[in-house]
Amino acid sequence: MRYKKNLDAVQRGVHPRPGQDFVFVTTIPAADGIDIVGAGRYVRASEGDDRTCEFAVTVAEDWRGIGLATRLLSSLMRRARLDGYETMEGWVITQNTPMLAVARKFHFKIEPVPGDATVLHVQLAL
Numbered sequence: 001m002r003y004k005k006n007l008d009a010v011q012r013g014v015h016p017r018p019g020q021d022f023v024f025v026t027t028i029p030a031a032d033g034i035d036i037v038g039a040g041r042y043v044r045a046s047e048g049d050d051r052t053c054e055f056a057v058t059v060a061e062d063w064r065g066i067g068l069a070t071r072l073l074s075s076l077m078r079r080a081r082l083d084g085y086e087t088m089e090g091w092v093i094t095q096n097t098p099m100l101a102v103a104r105k106f107h108f109k110i111e112p113v114p115g116d117a118t119v120l121h122v123q124l125a126l
Helices: 002-014 066-084 097-107
Strands: 022-030 033-046 049-059 087-093 110-111 116-125
Touching: 022 066, 033 066, 033 087, 049 066, 066 087, 066 097, 087 097, 097 110, 097 116
Parallel strands: 049 087
Antiparallel strands: 022 033, 033 049, 087 116, 110 116
């Protein structure tokens, strides 16, 4: 069963479902075509809950610190509202201070995860 859930998550990441999932990809020209330097996505947090989405943002190391994660998250929030989501949530490693700063900038509620001191749960009413 766990394998099936993981496979479903991969399929959603590669093939977003209109109105439920969304992916933004930031690219730059490269000698061999394009390079992906950042991405942000959200998916429905759980089956049966069509009001909460879970987000993830990643930025290539050379592109960090220029506001790309902020732009990606802002765009995800706007798009999630259009898709009818009321709440956005995510999990951030406690040592990822840049992402926590972005979450604070947007006024996400930040809480510890019971039983795991390495991760924080961030949540925002959209």
